[in-house]
Amino acid sequence: MEREVRYCTTEDGVRIAYCVEGEGPPLVVVPTFIGSTFHSHLVPEVAEFTRQAGQGCQIIKYDMRGTGLSQRDIADISYPATVRDLEAVVETLGLKRFSLFSGNLGGPRAILYAAIHPRKVEKMILVATFARLLDVFSEQMLAGFAQLCRANWELAARTFADVGVLRRQSEDFGLRMANWYRASITGETMARYIEDAHHLDVTSSLHRVRCQTLIIHRIGDTIYPFEQAQRLAAAIPGSRFVPLEGDISSALVEDVPLINTFLTGAGTRIAPRTTAAFRTVLFTDIVGHTEMMQRLGDERGREVLREHERITREVLKAHDGTEIKTMGDGFMASFGSVTRAVECAVALQRTFDERNAALSAHPEQAALSQARGGRVEGPRPHGEPLHVRVGLNAGEPIEEEGDLFGASVILAARIAARAGPGDILIPEPVRHLLAGRGFLFADRGEFVAKGFEDPVRVYEVRWRQ
Numbered sequence: 001m002e003r004e005v006r007y008c009t010t011e012d013g014v015r016i017a018y019c020v021e022g023e024g025p026p027l028v029v030v031p032t033f034i035g036s037t038f039h040s041h042l043v044p045e046v047a048e049f050t051r052q053a054g055q056g057c058q059i060i061k062y063d064m065r066g067t068g069l070s071q072r073d074i075a076d077i078s079y080p081a082t083v084r085d086l087e088a089v090v091e092t093l094g095l096k097r098f099s100l101f102s103g104n105l106g107g108p109r110a111i112l113y114a115a116i117h118p119r120k121v122e123k124m125i126l127v128a129t130f131a132r133l134l135d136v137f138s139e140q141m142l143a144g145f146a147q148l149c150r151a152n153w154e155l156a157a158r159t160f161a162d163v164g165v166l167r168r169q170s171e172d173f174g175l176r177m178a179n180w181y182r183a184s185i186t187g188e189t190m191a192r193y194i195e196d197a198h199h200l201d202v203t204s205s206l207h208r209v210r211c212q213t214l215i216i217h218r219i220g221d222t223i224y225p226f227e228q229a230q231r232l233a234a235a236i237p238g239s240r241f242v243p244l245e246g247d248i249s250s251a252l253v254e255d256v257p258l259i260n261t262f263l264t265g266a267g268t269r270i271a272p273r274t275t276a277a278f279r280t281v282l283f284t285d286i287v288g289h290t291e292m293m294q295r296l297g298d299e300r301g302r303e304v305l306r307e308h309e310r311i312t313r314e315v316l317k318a319h320d321g322t323e324i325k326t327m328g329d330g331f332m333a334s335f336g337s338v339t340r341a342v343e344c345a346v347a348l349q350r351t352f353d354e355r356n357a358a359l360s361a362h363p364e365q366a367a368l369s370q371a372r373g374g375r376v377e378g379p380r381p382h383g384e385p386l387h388v389r390v391g392l393n394a395g396e397p398i399e400e401e402g403d404l405f406g407a408s409v410i411l412a413a414r415i416a417a418r419a420g421p422g423d424i425l426i427p428e429p430v431r432h433l434l435a436g437r438g439f440l441f442a443d444r445g446e447f448v449a450k451g452f453e454d455p456v457r458v459y460e461v462r463w464r465q
Contacts, residue, residue, distance in 0.1 A: 017069035018062035030102035036068025103127030153187025220247035283416035319344035391416025
């Protein structure tokens, strides 16, 4: 299919080739890798997917700087520079409000644009992507890829084509993909792209995305680990996450109804069992609760628990937390933001710490709290020190009648049980989501949680000065 080639110029003077097809609400396709949209006839499967997924939309596609029919001799190929390519196309067409589609290596580019221009992007679809490249490929792998591109671009292009399991569709699929890559970019430019991508990390931009976002990822993805999609869904406010069976690192024609339903808002809704609303789950627990109740007795012990409940509920409310339930000596709560959840945990520990410090400044209360044997007599039962432990986890819990269930909830409880007095513990994926947010962490090692096969590495959130 022949396309009319149009050109625009970025603010740094690079000529970008783009095309416009169809009518309807605008959908801008951000390149997922390096393949030129004007050479996609070499891989009909790719062109057919875009055609079907864009039905009812005005499709805008373009070639990144250094690729396809866009300007090849460019100096700046950084990720911020490639976002300028997208900005130039949008501004040239005068788009006021539109949707974005991308995935793989283009996903962070779409995320960064949506974070920078929240009023322009209405909806965004992300397929098999990530926020930080070094969470997917090691520095050694990237260096090896760059070296191979310079030494033997034909072999490197075949390698990139063979990495994706989509080549299983036909025997010559990998060969056609490799031809597409070679027609789209030189080995030297590809090597430069790889070398610059070491710094690719849009983690700090995720919480600034305000558009409706659909994240599609196959559970067995062999290139972009499934946990990368989980992290995106946990960090992008209000995102919808659809995990699918399979190991393909791209969208397929069979995904078109799901994508079109999201774009148009029409058709059959996604079944609740396939849609996971990501939340951060927080558990609190009073350390030494049983001993305290034995020492104080039921009536006075309950008064102490009421004070604990009052403090906890006030802090939860101040940090937009939702109380799921209380278990007598602890709480289960959920948050739409992982940052707010950890800020709430820190505020809880500081509040109880300040309360305990105030009590220790009054000898008569300290003596009361240290009494042993039978019930404690005295007029101030609330003078008992309270030491709380907190554990968190982010995931996709199952919601039923206001309660939350599932593996992510169970793991949060297991992590909380691992904590000591005054501790806040989080698993490694949550630590990644908090990168650049100003928190301090201490590695507390790995443990195998009951009911889980793989070890979990946990970190302590350092809240004391």
